[in-house]
Amino acid sequence: MKIMKRLLPLYIIMVYCITAFTGCSGTSYEGKDLVDRAKKIHTEQDAAHITVSDRTTYEVLQEITYRFEGDVMQYMYIGRDIETGREYYEFNSGNELDTWQTGDYGWNAVARGSEGYYNYSRAKRHYFADGDLLLNDYSSAVKSAEIRNEAGGLKRVCLQYDDSRIAQYEQMSGVTEYREQYEFDPVFHDGQCINMLVTYQKDGREYSYEIDIEYCDPEEPIKRVGLPAVSGEITENAQ
Numbered sequence: 001m002k003i004m005k006r007l008l009p010l011y012i013i014m015v016y017c018i019t020a021f022t023g024c025s026g027t028s029y030e031g032k033d034l035v036d037r038a039k040k041i042h043t044e045q046d047a048a049h050i051t052v053s054d055r056t057t058y059e060v061l062q063e064i065t066y067r068f069e070g071d072v073m074q075y076m077y078i079g080r081d082i083e084t085g086r087e088y089y090e091f092n093s094g095n096e097l098d099t100w101q102t103g104d105y106g107w108n109a110v111a112r113g114s115e116g117y118y119n120y121s122r123a124k125r126h127y128f129a130d131g132d133l134l135l136n137d138y139s140s141a142v143k144s145a146e147i148r149n150e151a152g153g154l155k156r157v158c159l160q161y162d163d164s165r166i167a168q169y170e171q172m173s174g175v176t177e178y179r180e181q182y183e184f185d186p187v188f189h190d191g192q193c194i195n196m197l198v199t200y201q202k203d204g205r206e207y208s209y210e211i212d213i214e215y216c217d218p219e220e221p222i223k224r225v226g227l228p229a230v231s232g233e234i235t236e237n238a239q
Helices: 009-021 032-044 232-237
Strands: 047-054 059-069 072-081 086-092 096-101 108-111 142-149 155-161 175-184 193-202 205-215
Touching (some): 032 175
Antiparallel strands (some): 047 059, 086 096, 096 108, 155 175, 175 193
């Protein structure tokens, strides 16, 4: 989804985190075993529905439903830029890639094997279907960590990162007060991460994002959703 960076500038910091933190595992911290297990479980799942929300506006920025049929990933993805009102839809059946963005009059279809077609597999994973979605690999920058046991067996791992260590990464320049919180339900979900929060400050503004993960029946087919009604003003000005 190369278009995502253009449509979702506020969420790009989390995409940078996935790139910057991967392979940087080092210092251990309290709860790291829970997070590492959750990353492994997530990578091994066959189907899920995931939403990414802006907790300051309560708007859903990204959502995806996917499943693996054999080695091929089928998915329906929607991305939204709340500031501009633009949206991007992407549906991949495993044989055809259908895309739409604000300003288009209908789906743009590309058949498997044609120029412009791409898909994902278990070996070539979409980042939403990869454990790196949970980010925690930059463990050497963790300043403090705490496991909180809640009612019903629910667990939370709360991490605060060191500003100076985060600043060593170009993508994180200017970011302070970077925190992550992982929520697990070990009773019903065998250690799966079902919710993650990311908060930080940058340029005098606070950002807060939430990832909700619901694991689904892999036998349930992925359906292409209907296109939204597009206002004339946005359509006329879209390039």
